Every structure is written in C-alpha cells, then in structure tokens.
Amino acid sequence: MIAVVAILFFVFTNLYTEVLWYNQLGFLSVLTTQWFAGAAMFGIGFFAMAIPVFISIEIAFRFRPVYAKLNSQLDRYQQVVEPLRRVAAFGIPAVLGLFAGVSSASRWQVTLQYLNRTPFGTTDPQFNMDISFYVYDLPFWQGVVGFASAVVLIAGIAAIATSYLYGAIRFGQREVRISKTARIQVAITAGVYLLLQAVSIWLDQFATLSNTGGLITGASYSDVNATIPGLQILAGIAVIVAVLFLLAAFIGRWRLPVIGTVLLIVSGLILGSLYPWVVQRFQVLPSERSLEQPYLQDNIDLTRDAYDVSDVDTIPYDATTTAAPGQLRADAATTSSIRILDPALVSSTFAALQQFRQYYQFPTDLNVDRYTIDGKTQDVVSSVRDLNLAQLGTSASWYNQTVVYTHGYGIVAAYGNQRAVDGQPVFAEQGIPSTGALGDYEQRIYFGENSPDYSIVGAPEGSPQIELDYPSGTNGASQTYTTFTGDGGPKLDNVFNKLAYALKFSSQEIFLSEAVNNDSQILYDRDPATRVSKVAPYLTIDSAPYASVVDGKVVWIVDGYTTTSEYPYSRTEGLSAAIADTYTPKPGYAPDNNINYIRNSVKATVDAYDGKVTLYAWDETDPLLQTWQKIFPSTLKPMSDMSAQLMSHVRYPADLFKVQRAILGQYHVTDAGSFYSREDAWTTPNDPTSPASNPTTQPPYYLTLQVPTQDAPSYSIYSTFIPLTGQDTSKSLNGYLAVDSNAGSTAGEKSADYGKMRLLTLPKDATVPGPGQVQNKFNSDPTVSQALNLLKQGSTEVLSGNLLTLPVGGGLLYVQPVYVRSRGETSYPLLQKILVGFGDKIAFEDTLDAALDDLFGGNSGATAGDGGITTPATGSGSGTGTPAGTGDNAALTKALSDAEAALTARTAALQAADWTAYGVADQQLKDAVAAAIAASGAQ
Incomplete structure (x- = not known):
C-alpha cells in the first residue's frame, strides 16, 4: 500500500510540475487541452472495449444451458473458475479496457484534427475528394473501424469461450452442438464483424492513393483498373456474407454463411491479389510507359504541390567554362560578399580566442547570420557563448552547478568575408562583456542549447549576488556576479513546490539548501527546440535553431513545420534521412517520421534571457496550421506582430530546403514521359571534404549571392x-538550386521574393565540373599539392574548408578556404590559403583577390572587397593586403617590407610549431603593419 501511495505521489508531482511550467510560460491551455483530449479518448476507449466485452460474457453466462452434461475436463474447469467468476466477469473487461483506453488516448491528435478539419481547397484526381478527406477523415475512420473490429472480435472470442465453458457449445466426435442463445450471439457478432470489415475494405480503396513503392506513389493503372474495383466488389461480398450470418442467427442454418465466408476468402485472394497481378504482369508491363503516364503525371503534380516546389523558377543556364580577364566585373557585388570563413571549422578558433574560461563553450557548427553594420548588410559567422559545466572539474558541486554557474554570456560574431593577417577571424562582436558592431543588448544566456538541466536563480532585493555573471570585474575584482530578475521559471516560494521539484530532479538539495528562497525560480527544459516543441506539440522542429540579436535581446529563432504522410499521390520522404548531411548526422535508429507534405508554417522565438516563447503564424494559408489554430486557439500571434529587426534575421530554413532539394532531384522533371525514363534524375553530391570511408551529403550553404534573373545579390x-548514377568524382554539374532567404526588414511584412526558388539547369552536354571533380582537381594539382605538403610539414595539418559554388562570370565559380592547424592540444585552425576553380582552371593564393586575379588571367574584373587580409588592429582592410591610402614614401616601403618578412618568419614558425618564434614574428608583423598604416595616413 505504501508503495502504491509513493508511486501515485511521484506521478502527481510530475503532473503538478508540468502545470507549473506551462502556466509560468503562458501556455497552460496547451497542456490542459492535451490532458482533456487524452482523458476523453481514454474514457471512450475504455468503455467502448469494456462494456461490449462485459455484456458479451454476461449474455453467454446468463443464457447458458442449466442442465448441460459436461465432460470431466470442463467440469474441472468450472470448479476452478466458478469461485472467481464475478471477479473475472468484471476484471477481464476492465483490463482489456485499460489497454484499449491507452491505445485510444494516443490518437487524440487524429481525433481533434478530424473534429476541427480545414478543407485544402484541392481535390484528388481519382475520387475527386478534397485533400482534407485523406489527411483528416480517412485516418480517423480507419482508426474507428479498426478499433471497433477489435472490440467485436474480442467480444466474440469472450462469448465463445464462456459458452464453451458452460456447455452452450459442445464438440462431439462428428458434430458441434450449439445452443440457440449461443448461436444467435455468435452469428450476430460475426455479422457485425463482417459489416465492419466491409467498411474497412471500402476505405482501403481510398488508401491506394498513398501507396508507396515501385514507379509511382499513389494509385497506378493496375490499382485504378483492378485493385480499386476489386475492393469495391469485396466490400459488397462482405456485406452479403454479414447478412447471411444475421439470417443464420434466426433460421439456425450455418451452411450459407459458411459458404459465403469461403467465397469471401477466395474472392479476396482473386480480386485482391491475383487479378491485380495479372493486369500488372500481362497488360501494364508490356505498355507501362503509355498506360502509367496519366497516373505518373498526377504523382508529379501533387508531389510538387505537397512539397511547395510547384512554383520553382527553372532557368536554363548555359554556363561557360572559360576564364577570361575582367569576367567577374558584373558580379562585383557578389564576389565582395563571398564567405571565406567556414562555420564548421572555426568553432575551435572561437573557443581559443573568445572562450576565456573552461566553463564556457561554443557549438561544433556555428551559425551564418547577417547584420546591418555601418549601413551595409554583412554576413557573419556567430554563436552564443554557452555554459559547459562538464569542465568545472573539482568545482562541480551541486551548489556551483545549480546556483552559481547558471548562464552563458554574450554573442561572438566574425565577418564571413574577412580574415586577419595571421588567419584569425576578424570579429564584429567579441570579448566578455561583448562589444562591437551589434550594439547594446542583454547578453546573459540563461536559455540555450547547452544550458544545464536545471538552475535555481533569483533572490530577494538587496541580498548578496551569487550567480557568476562573467570572469572580470571592476576595482580589481576578478569576477562579476548577478541575480536573475526576469520571469523564467516556476517559483519555489512554498514547501510543496520545493518538495515537488526535489522529487522531479531527485535532488534533496532543492528542498534543503539555504540558497533556495521564496524569490527563487527553477529554470529547466531550457533548450529552445524543446521549449517550442512542448508548447506546440503539433510541430516538427527544425534541427538548427540559431541565436540573433533582436531589439536589444538575444533570441533563438526556431522554425516549425506542419507535416503529414497522408497527402494523396505525393512521394514519401523519410525526414531524418532527407536532412542528414555533414552538419546533421543520421540518427542511430530508424524513426517513424515519413512525410509527404511539409510547410514552414510557424516561426518561433525563445528569449535567451527569460525563456519566453512566442509563436508566429508564418504561413497562414496552410490548412494544417489552420486546423491546429482551432485546437489551440490564442497560442499563435500573427506575422504582423514581428518586428523589423526580427524579420531581418528570419531566414529560409535549412531542413525544409533539404527536403525540397531531395524532391527536386527527380521532380524537377515535369513531363511524365521523361520522368519515366529517369534520363535526367539528379542527386545532391557528397561533401567532397568528408572522409571517403564515410561520405556524407554536402550541406546547403547560406551565402549572399545573385542568381540570374535577380536584380541584386x-x-x-x-x-x-x-x-544520380556514377561516382561523384566523375559527375559534371547538372543543376544549381538557390532560394531567396531574406525575409526583409519591414515589420510584419514578408519580402515578396522570400522563398523564391530558382533552379539553374545546365545543358545536358555541358561539362561544368561538379564538387567532387573540383575537389579532386584541387587535391591532385602539382602546384597545390606541393604547397599543401609544405604546410603539412612539421607538426601541422591542413584542413579543407567548405567548398562553395557561385554562379558568377557566366559560369560557376568554386571557392574553398584552406586552414592550417598545429597538432598540439591547444591549437586551432588558421585560414592561410584560398583555392578557387572555374571550368578547368584553378588558383591557389593567400587572398581571395589574388586567387581570382590569377584565375582570370591577372585581373578578374572584380574585387573580393573585405575578402582579403585585414589587420587585427583595425578589423578592416582593402581586400588586397595593402593598407588603404597611397603614402608612397620610404617609411611605407620599409614597413611593407618588414611586414612581408615578419609574415614569412611567422608562417615558418607556425609550420615548425615553434611558438616562441611565432610570438616574436607575430609582434614584429603587428609593429610593421602599424608603421605602414602610420606612414600611409590611413585610420
């Protein structure tokens, strides 16, 4: 009894803390709606199973033959069962009801969607039904029929077992004797069950429109001309056999229903399997292209609609492969924005230069964002500085982990198209507290992707501050402390709340510690994706939330998708497989997340300071979102409430783009005949920098660029x-897909071009090299190989950055940064070289400007702007490595000569891992650069 009470109390505290969490966040209605819906469905399932089973058992018992002569075995069974009969009569239905209730409760979403369904306004080509029938109605009614069939079947089994136990059904040597009551009960039950099967078979014809496998997703020729008519006939036969069973209940003859049952089984084999196979084998296969063409066209059209790629702008691009002087002059705006900083390689560089303490960390892959700096939009590589409590070492006490180290601090951002003279990033925002071009904002990161499981914050006004803010201070202090003043979590202002959370987190300190007071709040479920998924359980969350400075705060921007797998004639994609690439690994299991419809319907924000979640309806035309808005009213805000700064950081989500590119690999072909031949099927190339033993798909990249038909980058x-076929290293480029990801900077108003998809299609006889071919050329070029081998000498290693592709100069330009890293434990990558390729030509230089000029015959016609070397002292440069200004005098010449010598010495020291010599040369370089700036008169 004590154990039961303890278990119930633990369950109650878990539910109670959930109420506190949702209530504090302002989404309690989301929790209660789920609970009420689940409870109602549980009750329906419980009673819908328990009552029929109980009635079936009770009828069989009450109308048993009183004076039936039983064999000795049944007599012994009765003697065992009889003392427990009343318990079994109620217990068996109750246990079955519990299982049925749990199963029904899990389908609360299907039921609520059906009750609040919204028409799509589009019909399918086969039955002319609105798409909403397949998304809402069909799954609901299939579930109802399946559940009812299970109830009737179990009730029938219970009736037969009870009748047999009490002699209403007896088996002789040559016959079966059955009482009148048992006959009526069994026959009616069988008739009802067959009627339900008739309904199920009738619904199955609509499910053929979501068939997967083979050539077509949806109903094919054999489905339409054999399977669907066969299912309709089978449904009719099932109704007839059901009527025969109902007649047998009264006339007492089983011959006709038995014959009908055999006929139904044989018909099922013939109409459901044999006839469709005959049609497919002898009619379709000899003329498959012509017979399947209309159904294949339906598959193409509805797949493109379901994945929102029907409006892709296909642009023939006759890419040149010949590089000539001045060829990039018309693309100067694009080349000046080329990102040479690889967000997947510079994380350790950020950590080495901006982490400051072991208890901070940066994620493995940084974010590519953009900010308006000095009136110009700049692409930056950025990340929050988050906590890493695993590195506290001996300081990892409960007190430190829970009430002292509670938050990260600040954002670090580096210009995407700049590097310092030593290969380090040029930071637009740096330090702790962070300073730079992003302005003033609340820098404390209480809610992040790596925040502790829970922290306890807050204290009465005037009490000592114990939360570590950042590791520096004023008046000689080595640290600064703070107290959380927001509303970020449930309050621990009474004994019961403290006890509840002590049990939830299995921590007695929450209840006993003096650090927990009536003004304390407990922060948990702090990951932005987790918070959004809890308050919007109907959304599929993007795998890469990102943090931006918006309106004086750091906010996480999270993309949410509405999806379904019931869209007719639309190809099914495994979401986890579609988004897997170098940045997003495949899961170690096979999740059930197949979809054939997706919309980025919601943009969500999570305040990094107080955890506030705001949901914005981004695609208000989405029928799925409209349905969920009816279920969870008042939880979403309109897009018009989004501020101008928030709009400027919203981007086209990567996961949606990955799914769409997976579809467009084949469904860029809109003609059924060409699609059938697979003559122009494409795929996404493997990441050429991934290991050959474990290749990964090349991820999409965010860049500021100008695609043909665009007026500006x-x-x-x-x-x-x-x-699709062949090895990556032997494949030329076939297509280039770019989507405008700039939502604009007008409050509450989406840019007209946002989400515009442009697909550049290269001529089939073109020989524009693909990423694998270009990487192979980079690696095998004698000059490049020699230079890389020199960089690899000593204790250093060379890292190839992301291989970018840009449609400039009438062709396709490849750009790849090359990093050098010492093999020491405290080393980090430094950007040293730039590889570029155009057609069959490649170039390998210290700066992007120099590489482009070399590639295009000495003068590319465009400058890479800030893509060259910049000085650490100023954080900006001319893009050529030469300081701004003319200043042609002896002092300037000497300074430049000293800088060149120092740079050579420092590179040699880096290759030899001689850090003492490296430091001396680095200082000499800084002094020489400063002297050059002074001599030239530059600021």
Whole structure:
C-alpha cells in the first residue's frame, strides 16, 4: 500500500510540475487541452472495449444451458473458475479496457484534427475528394473501424469461450452442438464483424492513393483498373456474407454463411491479389510507359504541390567554362560578399580566442547570420557563448552547478568575408562583456542549447549576488556576479513546490539548501527546440535553431513545420534521412517520421534571457496550421506582430530546403514521359571534404549571392545537383538550386521574393565540373599539392574548408578556404590559403583577390572587397593586403617590407610549431603593419 501511495505521489508531482511550467510560460491551455483530449479518448476507449466485452460474457453466462452434461475436463474447469467468476466477469473487461483506453488516448491528435478539419481547397484526381478527406477523415475512420473490429472480435472470442465453458457449445466426435442463445450471439457478432470489415475494405480503396513503392506513389493503372474495383466488389461480398450470418442467427442454418465466408476468402485472394497481378504482369508491363503516364503525371503534380516546389523558377543556364580577364566585373557585388570563413571549422578558433574560461563553450557548427553594420548588410559567422559545466572539474558541486554557474554570456560574431593577417577571424562582436558592431543588448544566456538541466536563480532585493555573471570585474575584482530578475521559471516560494521539484530532479538539495528562497525560480527544459516543441506539440522542429540579436535581446529563432504522410499521390520522404548531411548526422535508429507534405508554417522565438516563447503564424494559408489554430486557439500571434529587426534575421530554413532539394532531384522533371525514363534524375553530391570511408551529403550553404534573373545579390541558401548514377568524382554539374532567404526588414511584412526558388539547369552536354571533380582537381594539382605538403610539414595539418559554388562570370565559380592547424592540444585552425576553380582552371593564393586575379588571367574584373587580409588592429582592410591610402614614401616601403618578412618568419614558425618564434614574428608583423598604416595616413 505504501508503495502504491509513493508511486501515485511521484506521478502527481510530475503532473503538478508540468502545470507549473506551462502556466509560468503562458501556455497552460496547451497542456490542459492535451490532458482533456487524452482523458476523453481514454474514457471512450475504455468503455467502448469494456462494456461490449462485459455484456458479451454476461449474455453467454446468463443464457447458458442449466442442465448441460459436461465432460470431466470442463467440469474441472468450472470448479476452478466458478469461485472467481464475478471477479473475472468484471476484471477481464476492465483490463482489456485499460489497454484499449491507452491505445485510444494516443490518437487524440487524429481525433481533434478530424473534429476541427480545414478543407485544402484541392481535390484528388481519382475520387475527386478534397485533400482534407485523406489527411483528416480517412485516418480517423480507419482508426474507428479498426478499433471497433477489435472490440467485436474480442467480444466474440469472450462469448465463445464462456459458452464453451458452460456447455452452450459442445464438440462431439462428428458434430458441434450449439445452443440457440449461443448461436444467435455468435452469428450476430460475426455479422457485425463482417459489416465492419466491409467498411474497412471500402476505405482501403481510398488508401491506394498513398501507396508507396515501385514507379509511382499513389494509385497506378493496375490499382485504378483492378485493385480499386476489386475492393469495391469485396466490400459488397462482405456485406452479403454479414447478412447471411444475421439470417443464420434466426433460421439456425450455418451452411450459407459458411459458404459465403469461403467465397469471401477466395474472392479476396482473386480480386485482391491475383487479378491485380495479372493486369500488372500481362497488360501494364508490356505498355507501362503509355498506360502509367496519366497516373505518373498526377504523382508529379501533387508531389510538387505537397512539397511547395510547384512554383520553382527553372532557368536554363548555359554556363561557360572559360576564364577570361575582367569576367567577374558584373558580379562585383557578389564576389565582395563571398564567405571565406567556414562555420564548421572555426568553432575551435572561437573557443581559443573568445572562450576565456573552461566553463564556457561554443557549438561544433556555428551559425551564418547577417547584420546591418555601418549601413551595409554583412554576413557573419556567430554563436552564443554557452555554459559547459562538464569542465568545472573539482568545482562541480551541486551548489556551483545549480546556483552559481547558471548562464552563458554574450554573442561572438566574425565577418564571413574577412580574415586577419595571421588567419584569425576578424570579429564584429567579441570579448566578455561583448562589444562591437551589434550594439547594446542583454547578453546573459540563461536559455540555450547547452544550458544545464536545471538552475535555481533569483533572490530577494538587496541580498548578496551569487550567480557568476562573467570572469572580470571592476576595482580589481576578478569576477562579476548577478541575480536573475526576469520571469523564467516556476517559483519555489512554498514547501510543496520545493518538495515537488526535489522529487522531479531527485535532488534533496532543492528542498534543503539555504540558497533556495521564496524569490527563487527553477529554470529547466531550457533548450529552445524543446521549449517550442512542448508548447506546440503539433510541430516538427527544425534541427538548427540559431541565436540573433533582436531589439536589444538575444533570441533563438526556431522554425516549425506542419507535416503529414497522408497527402494523396505525393512521394514519401523519410525526414531524418532527407536532412542528414555533414552538419546533421543520421540518427542511430530508424524513426517513424515519413512525410509527404511539409510547410514552414510557424516561426518561433525563445528569449535567451527569460525563456519566453512566442509563436508566429508564418504561413497562414496552410490548412494544417489552420486546423491546429482551432485546437489551440490564442497560442499563435500573427506575422504582423514581428518586428523589423526580427524579420531581418528570419531566414529560409535549412531542413525544409533539404527536403525540397531531395524532391527536386527527380521532380524537377515535369513531363511524365521523361520522368519515366529517369534520363535526367539528379542527386545532391557528397561533401567532397568528408572522409571517403564515410561520405556524407554536402550541406546547403547560406551565402549572399545573385542568381540570374535577380536584380541584386540577396541572402540565399543554395545547393548543387549532379547525375544520380556514377561516382561523384566523375559527375559534371547538372543543376544549381538557390532560394531567396531574406525575409526583409519591414515589420510584419514578408519580402515578396522570400522563398523564391530558382533552379539553374545546365545543358545536358555541358561539362561544368561538379564538387567532387573540383575537389579532386584541387587535391591532385602539382602546384597545390606541393604547397599543401609544405604546410603539412612539421607538426601541422591542413584542413579543407567548405567548398562553395557561385554562379558568377557566366559560369560557376568554386571557392574553398584552406586552414592550417598545429597538432598540439591547444591549437586551432588558421585560414592561410584560398583555392578557387572555374571550368578547368584553378588558383591557389593567400587572398581571395589574388586567387581570382590569377584565375582570370591577372585581373578578374572584380574585387573580393573585405575578402582579403585585414589587420587585427583595425578589423578592416582593402581586400588586397595593402593598407588603404597611397603614402608612397620610404617609411611605407620599409614597413611593407618588414611586414612581408615578419609574415614569412611567422608562417615558418607556425609550420615548425615553434611558438616562441611565432610570438616574436607575430609582434614584429603587428609593429610593421602599424608603421605602414602610420606612414600611409590611413585610420
């Protein structure tokens, strides 16, 4: 009894803390709606199972033959069962009801969607039904029929077992004797069950429109001309056999229903399997292209609609492969924005230069964002400085982990198209507290992707501050402390709340510690994706939330998708497999997340300071979102409430783009005949920098670029396509997909071009090299190999950065940064070289400007702007490595000569891992650069 009470109390505290969490966040209605819906469905399932089973058992018992002569075995069974009969009569239905209730409760979403369904306004080509029928109605009614069939079947089994136990059904040597009551009960039960099967078979014809596998997703020729008519006939036969069973209940003859049952089984085999196979084998296969063409066209059209790629702008791009002087002059705006900083390689560089303490950390892959700096939009590589409590070592006490180290601090951002003279990033925002071009903002990160499981914050006004703010201070202090003043979590202002959370987190300190007071709050479920998924359980959350400075705060921007797998004629994609690439590894299991419809319907923000979650309806035309808005009213805000700064940081989500590019690999072909032949099927290339033993798909990249038909460069996400068959290193480029990712900077108003998809298609006879071919050329070029081998000498290693592809100069330009890293434990990558390729030509230089000029015959016609070397002292440069200004005098000449010598000495020291010599040369370089700036008169 004590154990039961303890278990119930633990369950109660878990539910109670959930109420506190949702209530504090302002989404309690989301929790209660789920609970009420689940409870109602549980009750329906419980009673819908328990009552029929109980009635079936009770009827069989009450109308048993009183004077039936039983064999000795049954007599012994009765003697065992009889003392427990009343318990079994109620217990068996109750236990079955519990299982049925749990199963029904899990389908609360299907039921609520059906009750609040919203029409799509589009019909399917086969039955002319609105798409909403397949998304809402069909799953609901299939569930109802399946559940009812299970109830009737179990009730029938219970009736037969009870009748047999009490002699209503007896088996002789040559016959079966059955009482009148048992006959009526069994026959009616069988008739009802067959009627339900008739309904199920009738519904199955609609499910053929979501069939997967083979050539077509949806109903094919054999489905339409054999399977669907066969299912309709089978449903009719099932109704007839059901009527025969109902007649047998009264006339007492079983011959007709038995014959009908055999006929139904044989018909099922013939109509459901044999006939469709005959049609497919002898009619379709000899003429498959012509017979399947209309159904294949339906598959193409509805797949493109379901994945929102029907409006892709296909642009023939006759890419040149010849590089000539001045060729990039018309693309100067694009080349000046080329990102040479690889967000996947500079995380350790950020950590080495900006982490400051072991209890801070940066994620493995940084974010590519953009900010308006000095009136110009700049692409930056950025990240929050989050906590890493695993590195506290001997200081990792409960007190330190829970009430002292409670938050990260600040954002670090580096210009994407700049590097310092030594290969370090040029920071637009740095230090702790952070300073730079992002302005003033609340820098404390209480809610992040690596925040502790829980922290206890807050204290009465005037009490000592114990939360470590950042590791520096004023008046000689080595640290600064703070007290959380926001509303970020449930309050621990009474004994019961403290006890509840002590049990939830299995921590007696929450209840006993003096650090927990009536003004304390407990912060948990702090990951932005987790918070959004809890308050919007109907959304599929993007795998890469990102943090931006918006309106004086750091906010996490999280993309949410509405999805379904019931869209007719639409190809099914495994979401986890579609988004897997170098940045997003495949899961170690096979999740059930197949989809064939997706919309980025919600943009969510999570305040990094107080954890506030705000949901914005981004795609208000989405029928799925409209349905969920009916279920959870008042939880979403309109897009018009989004501020101008928030709009400027919203981007086209990467996961949606990955799914769409997976679809467009084949469904860029809109003609059914061409699609059938697979003559132009594409795929996304493998990441050429991934290991050959474990290749990964090349991720899409965010860049500011200008695609043909665009008037100006725009922040975009892009990916490339190569032929589906063959090795990557032998494949030319077939297509280039770019999507305008700039939502604009007008409050509450989406840019007209946001989400515009442009697909550049190269001529089939083109020989534009693909990423694998270009990487192979980079690696095998004698000059490049020699230079890389020199960089690899000593204790250093060379790291190839992301291989970017840009449609400039009438062709496709490849750009790859090359990093050098010492093999020491405290080393980090430094950007030293730039590889570029255009057609069959490549170049390898210290700066992007120099590489482009070399590639295009000495003068590319465009400058890379800030893509060259910049000085650490100023954080800006001319893009050529030469300080701004003319200043042609002896002092300037000497300073430049000294800088060149110091740079050579420092590179040699880096290759030899001689850090003492490296430091001396680095200082000499800084002194020489400062002297050059002074001599030239530059600021």
